[in-house]
Amino acid sequence: MLENRRFVIIGFFALIGLTYLLRLFYLQVLDDSYSIESSSNSIKRVTEIPFRGQIYDRTGKLIVYNTPVYDLLVTPYKARVDDTLRFCQVLGIERSDFDSLMAAASAYSRVKPSLFLRQLSKEDFASIQDIMVDYSGFEFAKSSLRTYTAPTLANTLGYVSEITKTQLEKQEEPYYRQSDYIGQSGIEKIYENELRGKRGTKFVMQNVSGVYKGPWKGGELDTMAVAGENLYSGIDLEVQQYADSLMVNKVGSVVAIEPKTGQIISMVSAPTYDPNILASRYFSKNYAALARNPYKPLFNRPVMASYRPGSTFKLIQALIGLQEGVITPGSGFTHANCPVGCHNHPATGTVALGVMHSCNPYFYNVFRRIIYKNNIKNTFKASAVGLDNWHDQISKFGIGQRLGIDLPSEYKGNLPNKKYYDRFYGEYRWKFSNIYSLSIGEGELLITPLKMANVAAIIANRGYFYTPHVIHGIGDKKKVNPEYLVRHETGVEPHNFEPVIEGMIGAVEGGTARRSRVEGITIAGKTGTSQNKRGDDHSIFIAFAPVEDPKIAIAVFVENAGAGGQAAAPIANLIIEKYLTRKVTNKALEERMMKADLMSKVILPGQKKPLPADTTKKKPVTETKPSAARP
Amino acid sequence: MSETKPITKNVDWVVVLIYIACLMIGWINIYAAVYNPEVNTSMFDFNNNAGKQLMWIGTAALLIVCILVIDYKFYETFSFIIYAVVIFLLVMVLFAGSNVNGSRSWIKFGPVSLQPAEFSKLAISLAISKYLSDPAISLTRKLKDYYPILGIIAVPALLILLSNETGSMLVFASFAIVLYREGMPGFIPAIGIVMAALLIITLLFIKWYIAAAIIVIAGLVIWLMPVMTRRRGGLWATILIAVVMIGIVFGVDFFMNNVLQKHQRGRIMVLLDPDSDPRGIGWNVIQSKIAIGSGGFTGKGFLQGTQTKFDFVPEQSTDFIFCTVGEEHGFIGSAIVVVLFIALISRLVVLAERQRSRFARVYGYCVAGIIFFHFMVNIGMTIGLMPVIGIPLPFFSYGGSSLWSFSILLFIFLKIDAQRPFTLSRG
Structure with missing residues (x-):
């Protein structure tokens, strides 16, 4: 009996098969609304490139948007240019340009349109549109140009350019085509998939001479281009430009x-350039000039450059010391029996005073106690165990690893552990006396400015941080990357921060950074002076303010500018005041810092002396108008 | 085995030929799908999907040789062990899986990534067949005999659901076919079909009207049944059925709005009305229909497709591979594919019916049912008759896991079938 069920089953299979055949027959043969290509003479498919997403700052101001421009396309076999001279004059190109552009277009395809001139502005388009009617085989295509409200944030935002041949071949799913644009660095690269949107298609009718005759089938089969998603950043454009x-x-x-959110308020990589110059049609010329510049303006220093943290690192040493219980807020140390030198300052009988006067022997002793806390008799073994314990605690501050900011090529820095020194000296053949320079942030430590700003944020928060990020909202719904909502704990208890913060306030009020204090705002800060082989010390300052309710944490690094209090601290404090009060009271200091030319002190890698002043000041090509667009 | 026989002896060549035809047509269309006229694309370049698929086909051939060499009793004896191994892999993927497109369902073995969910079909088929091979078990009479089967299906289903791979889980509905063949009362699949119909009606019409219509029909049945059939006692049953159906109508509404995830709801709504969301989910369906529809009767020719190139149809070489067939080879090509599948499945049913052991028969039906379900859902979605559910077209879609699992599934059955003449003589 049950055997007969096979007929029901095979019958069901056949029924579905038949249904599908009928449906296919209907779709493919009977219903002609889909057979567009067969009538391609009268119906043309137009690909619509969506607008790339825009980027906003924290106050709602636009940072990046799109300007409509026009590309001129040529279909070689249709092209008729009888008076080449006039044609070249109209477009403002040389005869030789004309020949090479035509040759390139023909080499690509004789029958398909290819790019002739790109990014003509609206005004240029208007002035040559009428004249171009005389020349068949040329058509305009609407396109858009990345435009920047202010000439700032070049490295953070990154740039967009035509897809390269390797990128075209390497793409996982075939989305991009030749001459498509793609984000190449910075935010444009990281958020490429969100920013690019979705291409659309339109089917339009045209007559024999290609004149538009309206949408086909009332646009029933069209798919609209979906604009890319807007991005919302924590950048404060006004403060950014001030910085x-x-x-x-x-x-x-x-x-x-x-500090409360991990949003980046401002990020300067100096020297910088105007991002508009890489969005213009002079991209390759300008890019080449930037790439040749010896100061490497394309190098995104805040996340890629590495420095020794210098004295700013003492803050972390103090925090670990307090948390480990090897010192108390009232511990004091003198300069006696210490291999590291120091300057003249009042006695440092507490942690706060140690921080305030940035006393080298003080932190030499703190570090020594952290390393030897474990009471192992053999000093070699004790150092090894102690260093690894110290390494683990410092790691929680994000040092020695990538923080995970939404920018490409973040450098992870270096935080040495036992294995690191074993490689140089051999296992148990080194001890505290070999590594004590770590105590004051010198030696083998390497950090990025971003990480030091994050340390300031940790201290402002009294113990935790959110991964620093530029973009906090994606799309109209302001979707948040969940990784940026995770609270990272450092394991140092809040009460241990108080003596350190007290010392940082002291440093600004009457210590190493006293010359740049701001009236009416309590700033907690710490200077650093990073030794390097090439020239004067790097000037470093990290700070946060107001101490009572921290709204901004900052790190400033100025290369070869001397002590932290000389360049970095004034710049940082001016920015803090600008952000918190929107004005600056100390105009004299502001002017002095703006005018200071510290670049002339910078000695580049491989050089013995600073470069002569005017080698790099060549003007980029910026005008977007073709040089001879007159009739 | 004392004498040496070729391992291909008694293998059903009809199935093998259809299988090879499917692989070749699939591979050619994958090449057409990734073909880019602006970049030189080679069929044998391992950097594109066509080249990789060739590699998968080669390895599948090796697997088939292994399957044919292994003694046929192995599969029956080890069926529960194979099942346990796959369950283990499914658990592992939850913890150690890598994330692809929002589904945490891939395991990496060196350079190769596998999707254990693909192999769960094989494991369940073997386990159900093994369980049903006990002649004491009857699906006609004893309800408690169903529980182990439900358990065999539910465990992997739950694990797959946890890894967010709903599409593969829905395939398990195909086991209804084998259960029906083995004696499950006919009203159960009937209820399933009625439920699905009710679901669609509920989404299309206002639910109060449907409820009213059900009440009217129930009234008619109660009034007419005694007259027509001269039977009584249907009153309460009819009322109960009507109440349950109305409950379903309102339950569906609740289910749609509160249980399903937004994208799943969207996929069902788009099936009913693709224009409801032409920029979002409807986009796939519209594009896919345009591609297939524009193929016409004879198609545009190999590599001449325009809709399926680049970005118009998504998941070109995997789930939407049928679009390429439809566009480039037209109705003729599409019909050949549909006929190939129906022929393959029907042939499998015929083979299953001639088995002497219940294990072999049940397994044969499992294989036929799974391939049929994939065929029905995958092609159905590309021509707008089924919701967009991301499951591959067997032997056609690009992808190692799917090709391997279908090949293994099919050739285990062919191996068992090949040994059929010897099953009795060996006792």
């Missing part, structure tokens, strides 16, 4: 973070 102006003629970085 830029302070970093003119200097080499270094500024990173400002909102």
Whole structure:
């Protein structure tokens, strides 16, 4: 009996098969609304390139948007240019350009349109549109140009350019085509998939001479281009530009973070360039000039450059010391029996005073106690165990690893552990006396400005941080990357931060950074002076303010500018005041910092002396108008 | 085995030929799908999907040789062990899987990534067949005999659901076919079909009207049944059925709005009305229909497709491979594919029916049912008759896991079938 069920089953299979055959027959043979290509003479498919997403700052101001421009396309076999001379004059190109552009187009395809001139502005388009009617085989295509509200944030935003041949071949799913644009660095690269949107198709009818006759089938089969998603950043454009102006003629970085959220308020990589020059049609010329510049303006210093943290690192040493219980807020140390030198300052009987006066022997002793806390008799073994314990605690501050910011090529820095020294000296053949320079942030430590700003944010928060990020909202719904909502704990208890913060306030009020204090705002800060082989010390300062309710944490690095209090601290404090109060009271200091030319002190790798002043000041090509667009 | 016989002896050549035809047509269309006129694309370049698929086909051939060499009793004896191994892999993927497109369902073995969910079909088929091979078990009479089967299906289903791979889980519905063949009362699949119909009606019409219509029909049945059939006692049953159906109508609404995830709801709504969301999910369906529809009767020719190139149809070489067939080879090509599948499945049913052991028969039906379900859902979605559910077209879609699992599934059955003449003589 049950055997007969096979007929029901085979019958069901056949029924579905038959249904599908009928449906296919209907779709493919009977219903002609889909057979577009067969009538391709009268119906043309137009690909619509969506607008790339725009980027906003924290106050809602636009940072990046799109300007409509027009590309001129040529279909070689249709092209008729009888008076080449006039044609070239109209477009403002040379005869030789004309020949090479035509040759390139023909080499690509005789029958398909290819790019002739790109990115003509609306005005140019208007002035030559009428004349171009005389020349068949040429058509305009609407396109858009990345435009920047202010000439700032070049490295953070990155740039967009035509897809390269390797990228075209390497793409996983075939989305991009030749001459498509793609984000190449910075935010444009990281958020490429969100920003690019979705291409659309339109089917339009045209007559024999290609004149538009309206949408086909009332646009029933069209798919609209979907604009890319807008991105919302924590950048404060006003503060960003102010920070830029302070970093003119200097080499270094500024990173400002909102401690409560991890949003980046400002990020300066100096020297910088106007991002508009890489969006223009002179991209290749300008890019080549930037790539040749010895100060490497394309190098995104806040996340890629590495420095020794210098004295700013003492803050972390103090925090670990307090948390480990090897010192108390009232512990004091003198300069006696210490291999590291120091300057003249009052006695340091507490942690706060140690921080305030940035006393080298003080932190030599703190570090020594951290390393030897484990009471192992053999000093070699004790150092090894102690260093690894110290390494683990410092790691929680994000040092020695990538923080995970939404920018490409973040450098992870270096935080040495036992294995690291074993490679140089051999296992148990080194001890505290070989590594004590770590205590004051010198030696083998390497950090990025971003990480130091994050340390300031940790201290402002009294123990935790959110991964620093530029973009906090994606699309109209302001979707948040969940990784940026995770609270990272450092394991240092909040009460241990108080003596350190007290010392940082002291440093600004009457210590190493006293010359740049701001009236009416309590700033907690710490200077650092990073030794390097090439020239004067790098000037470093990290700070946060207001102490009572921290709204901004900042790190400023100025290369070869001397002590932390000389360049970095004034710049940082001016930015803090600007962000918190929107004005600056100390105009004299502001002017002095803006005018200071510290670039002339920078000695580049492989050089013995600073470069002569005017080698790099060549003007980029910026005008977007074809040079001879007159009738 | 004392004498040496070729391992291909008694293998059903009809199935093998259809299998090879499917692989070749699939591979050619994958090449057409990834073909880019602006970049020189080679069929044998391992950097593109066509070249990789060739590699998968080669390895599948090796697997088939292994399957044919192994003694046929192995599969029956080790069926529960194979099942346990796959369950283990499914658990492992939850913890150690790598994330692809929102589904955490891939395991990496060196350079090769596998999707254990693909192999769960094989494991369940073997386990159900083994369980049903006990002649004491009857699906006609004893309800409690169903529980182990439900358990065999539910465990992997749950694990797959946890890894967010709903599409592969729905395939398990195909086991209804084998259960029906083995004696499950006919009203159960009937209820399933009625439920599906109700679901669609509920989404298309206002639910109060449907409820009213059900009440009217129930009233008619109660009024007419005694007259027509001269039977009584149907009153309460009819009322109960009507109440349950109305409950379903309102339950579906609740289910759609509260249980399903947004994208799943969207896929069902788009099936009913693709224009409801032409930029989002409807986009896939519209593009896929345009591609297939534009093929016409004879198609545009190999590599001449325009809709399926680049970005118009998504998941070109995997789930939407049928679009390429439809566009480039037209109705003729599409019909050949449909006929190939129906022929393959029917042949499998015929083979299953001639088995002497219940294990072999049940397994044969499992294989036929699984391939049929994939065929029905995959092609159905590309021509707008089924919701967009991401499951591959067997032997056609690009992908190692799917090709391997279908090949293994099929050739284990062919091996068992090949040994059929010897099963009795060996006792």
